[in-house]
Amino acid sequence: METKVLTTMQVHESEIDKIVEVAVKKKLDEVLARFTHENELLFKELDKLIAKRWVFMENEKVFYDNEVVALFPDLDHYECAYINTPQLSSVPKSKLRFSKFDGEVMTLTECKVSFNKRIAFPFKKGEHSIQYKGQTTSYRMANLKSGNSLHGFDMDDDSLRSEPGVLMPIYRLNGVNSPKLNNIEVIKRWLKHSLIPKGLSAKGQKQYKRILESKYISFDGNAPILNVTTLYEDVNNGIANENFFDINLDCNEIKQSLINQSAEFPKELLADKLLYCEKSRADIEPYDEKILSDPNRGHWDLWSYTASSNEIEIKVTDGWIARDPRTDIKEDGVIGIDFGTKSTVVVHQENSDYSLPMRIGVGNFSKQIEASHYENPTVIEFINLDRFLEQYELKKGRPNTLWEDVTVSHTAFNSLMESSSENYYTILSDLKQWAGDKKRQIRLKDKAGEDIVLPSFLDLSEDNVNPIELYAYYIGLYINNQHNGIYLDYSLSFPVTYEKEVREKIIESFENGLKKSLPIAVLEDEEVMKKFRVISGASEPAAYAVCAMQEFGFEPEEDEPLFYGVFDFGGGTTDFDFGIWRAAESPKERRFDFVIEHFGAGGDKYLGGENLLELMAFEVFKQNQEVLRNAQITFTLPPECQKFAGSEVLISDSQEAKLNTKQLMEQLRPLWERHEGYESKFDKGILKVTTLFDKTGVQKPNFELDVDREALESLIKARVEKGVRNYFDALQQALNNPLAEGVEDVIILLAGNSSKADIVESLFEDYSESFKEKLGIELFVFPPLGTNQAYEMMEARGFTVERDTITRPTGKTGVAFGLVQSRKGGKIKVVDHNVVEDDEVKFKYFIGSSKRGKFKVDIDRETPYNEWLLFIDAAEEDFELYYTSLPEATNNQLDISQVLRKKCRIDSVNEDAFVYLRKVSPTIIEYVVATEEGIQNATYSSDITTLELN
Numbered sequence: 001m002e003t004k005v006l007t008t009m010q011v012h013e014s015e016i017d018k019i020v021e022v023a024v025k026k027k028l029d030e031v032l033a034r035f036t037h038e039n040e041l042l043f044k045e046l047d048k049l050i051a052k053r054w055v056f057m058e059n060e061k062v063f064y065d066n067e068v069v070a071l072f073p074d075l076d077h078y079e080c081a082y083i084n085t086p087q088l089s090s091v092p093k094s095k096l097r098f099s100k101f102d103g104e105v106m107t108l109t110e111c112k113v114s115f116n117k118r119i120a121f122p123f124k125k126g127e128h129s130i131q132y133k134g135q136t137t138s139y140r141m142a143n144l145k146s147g148n149s150l151h152g153f154d155m156d157d158d159s160l161r162s163e164p165g166v167l168m169p170i171y172r173l174n175g176v177n178s179p180k181l182n183n184i185e186v187i188k189r190w191l192k193h194s195l196i197p198k199g200l201s202a203k204g205q206k207q208y209k210r211i212l213e214s215k216y217i218s219f220d221g222n223a224p225i226l227n228v229t230t231l232y233e234d235v236n237n238g239i240a241n242e243n244f245f246d247i248n249l250d251c252n253e254i255k256q257s258l259i260n261q262s263a264e265f266p267k268e269l270l271a272d273k274l275l276y277c278e279k280s281r282a283d284i285e286p287y288d289e290k291i292l293s294d295p296n297r298g299h300w301d302l303w304s305y306t307a308s309s310n311e312i313e314i315k316v317t318d319g320w321i322a323r324d325p326r327t328d329i330k331e332d333g334v335i336g337i338d339f340g341t342k343s344t345v346v347v348h349q350e351n352s353d354y355s356l357p358m359r360i361g362v363g364n365f366s367k368q369i370e371a372s373h374y375e376n377p378t379v380i381e382f383i384n385l386d387r388f389l390e391q392y393e394l395k396k397g398r399p400n401t402l403w404e405d406v407t408v409s410h411t412a413f414n415s416l417m418e419s420s421s422e423n424y425y426t427i428l429s430d431l432k433q434w435a436g437d438k439k440r441q442i443r444l445k446d447k448a449g450e451d452i453v454l455p456s457f458l459d460l461s462e463d464n465v466n467p468i469e470l471y472a473y474y475i476g477l478y479i480n481n482q483h484n485g486i487y488l489d490y491s492l493s494f495p496v497t498y499e500k501e502v503r504e505k506i507i508e509s510f511e512n513g514l515k516k517s518l519p520i521a522v523l524e525d526e527e528v529m530k531k532f533r534v535i536s537g538a539s540e541p542a543a544y545a546v547c548a549m550q551e552f553g554f555e556p557e558e559d560e561p562l563f564y565g566v567f568d569f570g571g572g573t574t575d576f577d578f579g580i581w582r583a584a585e586s587p588k589e590r591r592f593d594f595v596i597e598h599f600g601a602g603g604d605k606y607l608g609g610e611n612l613l614e615l616m617a618f619e620v621f622k623q624n625q626e627v628l629r630n631a632q633i634t635f636t637l638p639p640e641c642q643k644f645a646g647s648e649v650l651i652s653d654s655q656e657a658k659l660n661t662k663q664l665m666e667q668l669r670p671l672w673e674r675h676e677g678y679e680s681k682f683d684k685g686i687l688k689v690t691t692l693f694d695k696t697g698v699q700k701p702n703f704e705l706d707v708d709r710e711a712l713e714s715l716i717k718a719r720v721e722k723g724v725r726n727y728f729d730a731l732q733q734a735l736n737n738p739l740a741e742g743v744e745d746v747i748i749l750l751a752g753n754s755s756k757a758d759i760v761e762s763l764f765e766d767y768s769e770s771f772k773e774k775l776g777i778e779l780f781v782f783p784p785l786g787t788n789q790a791y792e793m794m795e796a797r798g799f800t801v802e803r804d805t806i807t808r809p810t811g812k813t814g815v816a817f818g819l820v821q822s823r824k825g826g827k828i829k830v831v832d833h834n835v836v837e838d839d840e841v842k843f844k845y846f847i848g849s850s851k852r853g854k855f856k857v858d859i860d861r862e863t864p865y866n867e868w869l870l871f872i873d874a875a876e877e878d879f880e881l882y883y884t885s886l887p888e889a890t891n892n893q894l895d896i897s898q899v900l901r902k903k904c905r906i907d908s909v910n911e912d913a914f915v916y917l918r919k920v921s922p923t924i925i926e927y928v929v930a931t932e933e934g935i936q937n938a939t940y941s942s943d944i945t946t947l948e949l950n
Contacts (some may be wrong), residue, residue: 073098103169298323336819341572347816360478361409381412382446424655476517491537496601541566541577543818578734599833600734730887784811
């Protein structure tokens, strides 16, 4: 049974308040809709009343006349003053008060407008006075001798002057002699003076009184506005006591009815929780409403599972369609994840060998596909980490975490570029670098103010936050949802130099994070979870070689192995790897089509696109040191750079310095990546950086720095050439491997986004020609996949190529493609000769000494672990050793300033003994003092000292 109708659903008690929130918001939406509708009806009634001119206000017993915008007393409830004309000047104000209003005598204009336009009095000075027997008064007299209307009369008629008259006061709502107002202005004044007109329907009168009395309603422009935000806050705080349209807004009552199942909640109150579950977690496109009602679809989160003690079952009206998530497992699917320094790529296969990249970090699947959607920044942003972790730990699968608490990928990267210095530590952009550095600690500080210092990746405990696990959780959310289905088989790539311990911990972190993205019903099925696995696949360069050799159409026959070398120039490092690509031959290989055997792994630790940008940024800062010193702007020191005279106050490890370096790197990116029109940005010799920060965190907008384009391009060329030179040194060493015996041709595969740079192609052409002359071996350089040069080479090899297909492998995504193509059980066998005993990688360094300013190799990388090797005499207590991972060290001509040094000390000086070294792990050595005989008999003259190289 794939689906079923469900009339209840499990909700964690922590979510009840959120559901109540949704319920209240829905009710407030209903209140607002009713309010708007009732307003429309009310205003139609009010318009009709105002059109009748005289409107009786029943609560104050007065009439309103819009012709003069004033109130008149109702004579049935107000006794007018009868006075003789001479008494006008002495009428007390109490005689003018009616209802609650302090009335005044009308002006002549108001008299004319309200009663009879034929009235005429002689004036002495404007309308505000009447001349009577030489006196001026501001009072007015209404003479009713001729009935209900006033007529002109002769001011000299004594009989009229002495006859009693009626004093009719008014209360003005818009000043003296006001012109007629539009209906909205009239209603505003009625409301201001709490006037309730007679003649409204019962509903109209109720709405009118609601507008009049509610503190949540105010006029904004030409209409009454319901302040929903304030009302919502008061409802949540339990202080809203108004009844709106008989709609229950009592949070406590709503909550109790949920918990006690005393009421069935309409679907719409809970639907958003289900439809927007992925949107809330990871900003992924919400599901359509049909998922809850279509019997062939249904929602995973409704499927039954073993509820925890802190989950509550609630009723839903009419029922929803629940879907067994196990139905959507891609039984034959496989996922390849290239967890990169700068970006992460995911490629998947379902039930065929067809591979396709998957968009992660981009949740709007309706959006037009772009190449950037498949290269997702390896960045994570912490906004409210405590709140995120609270939800993360509550459920073992698909917890109700919020995207607004922690974000990743493009969203997090954009925040990094737009952040202020105080928010720098809220964003972690060097996840992989941290994982690969056994001594590196990191500081996190979320936007809520929580400050966390994490130990090195390998030293993380269960109590520590694990950013790589959280990043993997988000990757899992983008993979495992009802848009894509569920995958259980994951393959993860690693750099060729990553130690076993690091690889295992990354795999463990990914395993935990990916599991968190799965539905609980899947996690609870033991048989299903036996199929779940996260494994270490082919190394990054080997995976790329698997992909590229097929893309370029290399299909070797038996006994015709092809020798290849990969130059994987990425964002953070450059990896070298060499190997042979051959047809499967032996009976034990009959299940395979091809076999790839790789060896000679190495690389350039600090050659990467981002490293080059950092290197250039340092040089620009250095050239502008005086202006930066005056502005108190600091920057960071890249690993390969040296401090300079006067740099004490300029180089810093502060958040401001780091952000300054990041900002300048982005400004320099167009020069390195050759963006269109980049020349115009640099040819003027001035680079304007949008924002730099001084050491106190104050922004320095549009800061101008001098730049020398030619000098920067020379710097780029020199550093890339160093990497290419090391690659060819490594290639020469690899050709000494027995597997490379008889090689006449070498296929060089350029990989990584940085290999697309023109300078790389140019340098490889030069070095390939020199290499051919030196060794007589032909080299064929193949550009990164996805480039025009690669398409041209494919076409030259006789293949029909569909260009610019963004779902095909590129120099970056090819690693992930190669991972799924070399999957367990697939048709390509991967043999890794770079690992030795117990699946550990070889020792990372060449160890040697300084001889006349050059590095002399004494112990190379190929010697086995745990074998004592003589290094130096023990005649003095101090000795020094030098080490480097650069392959060019084997030439014994590497300048000593380019390698690292360790100062060591022994506790047993003996002129007849020696210091012996042995490798015990990829980065750790031990040394001891012993004689030749003692080393053979394990009889040592000193304690064994452990030394870690970094």
